[in-house]
Amino acid sequence: MSEPLLEVRHLSKNFGAVQALQDVSLAVAPGEVVALAGDNGAGKTTLIKAISGVYRPSSGEILLKGQPVDFGSPQEAREQGIETIYQDLALADNLSIGANIFLGREPMRRAFGFLPVLDRRKMAEAAKETMALLDFHVNRMEAPVSNFSGGQRQAVAIGRAVYWNAQILIMDEPTAALGVPEQRKVISLIHQLKAQGRGVIFISHNLQDIFAVSDRIVVLRRGVAAGERRIAETTHDEVVKLMVGG
């Protein structure tokens, strides 16, 4: 395996008395899709939130291209090329697609040669291009995203990560709220990201999706790494056994 893009070493996280993660390690190589699986409450979301700067680990290390990192915020993780699409999405409902893509990173231009103003045209064009790239189509690009369906909102979140050229994309259940055609699009998009040499961490409860797109699977059980397999060398049955234990 080439040098990992991302490495998590012996990471633990507790919320007061709740030990959400204990001594979990994980690596993602360039062009590799790693699935993260496990029952409800296994610690999947907590792990990716630790990687993406939402939570500070209680102990353990995170390395990016071999360098230890300690993100104080999701913003810091984004600046280092880690884009995360959360289960709860975190779009600003009242803003347009373009404004969501640029949320916190708004492009400015100079009006009359000096006055800094928001570059709305650039935002609108980026939104249009990005959504076209994903082959997702909505009628009213400038409408607030609260007008869109769950699947369309998911596409906006993925579009934002693609637009910012993330090296590592983390997706927490990206297909859960989608219809079958949109699920297929997300899966083919993940193949595309992989072909471009990006690293992807993909959380899903859907084994079919996991087997369709991942190189490896890491299974968590009650906060502990229950096993890791190459997708080519495992079966749905074995993964389920790792998830439920016994």
Ligand SMILES: Nc1ncnc2c1ncn2[C@@H]1O[C@H](COP(=O)(O)OP(=O)(O)OP(=O)(O)O)[C@@H](O)[C@H]1O
């Ligand atoms: N902010 C928090 N405060 C306290 N406990 C938390 C917090 N976030 C998560 N937990 C606890 O940590 C454990 C792991 O939760 P987590 O959300 O990571 O699970 P998950 O694997 O993502 O589950 P799901 O498949 O249902 O999304 C659970 O016991 C949960 O109750």
Ligand SMILES: [Mg+2]
């Ligand atoms: Mg979760």
